[in-house]
Amino acid sequence: MFLLNGNRLPEGTAFTDANGNKYPQNFLNLSTEEEKNAIGITWVADPTPVDNRFYWDTNLPKALEDKLEEDGSTTKGLKTQFVAQVKDTAGKLLNATDWYVIRKAERNVEVPSEVALKRTQIVAEANRLETDIQASTTVEALIEVLNAQNWGE
Numbered sequence: 001m002f003l004l005n006g007n008r009l010p011e012g013t014a015f016t017d018a019n020g021n022k023y024p025q026n027f028l029n030l031s032t033e034e035e036k037n038a039i040g041i042t043w044v045a046d047p048t049p050v051d052n053r054f055y056w057d058t059n060l061p062k063a064l065e066d067k068l069e070e071d072g073s074t075t076k077g078l079k080t081q082f083v084a085q086v087k088d089t090a091g092k093l094l095n096a097t098d099w100y101v102i103r104k105a106e107r108n109v110e111v112p113s114e115v116a117l118k119r120t121q122i123v124a125e126a127n128r129l130e131t132d133i134q135a136s137t138t139v140e141a142l143i144e145v146l147n148a149q150n151w152g153e
Contacts, residue, residue: 002028004041054078054139061139078142082133090126093151094119121152 002009009015014025017039028036036042048058055061065077097119100111111119129149136142 001046002041083130086126086129093122
């Protein structure tokens with residue numbers, strides 16, 4: 001991104017420098033590097049975006065574990081949040097076939113084998129993820145676990 005006096009200059013926008021000189025909207029695209037440098041415009045790479053699910057800011061990860069606050073409330077850590085998300089996902093995936101299980105319990109009609117297998121795979125994946133989330137000791141390890149989710153088709 002282009003900066004002038006520490007302020008971002010969006011491309012395609014006219015601007016005025018500290019001396020009151022006005023520049024047209026195409027100046028950044030048409031000017032040379034020397035022309036930009038002459039008025040104090042510098043190029044700085046855009047900062048890497050922070051994944052705010054896991055980090056407060058660059059190099060400032062959120063807490064993995066729950067934290068008891070001074071007022072007695074609890075701030076949920078990443079492990080608690082993502083275990084809840086796994087449970088929610090599994091519940092939603094199982095919901096579509098719950099009626100087979102209810103039908104089996106109420107009327108003793110067998111659950112089709114492909115449905116039973118799919119349900120078993122969903123439960124196994126949820127259990128694996130919960131175990132691996134709880135075993136994570138760093139935010140990076142937690143991210144690896146979550147990136148390896150495999151709920152099937």
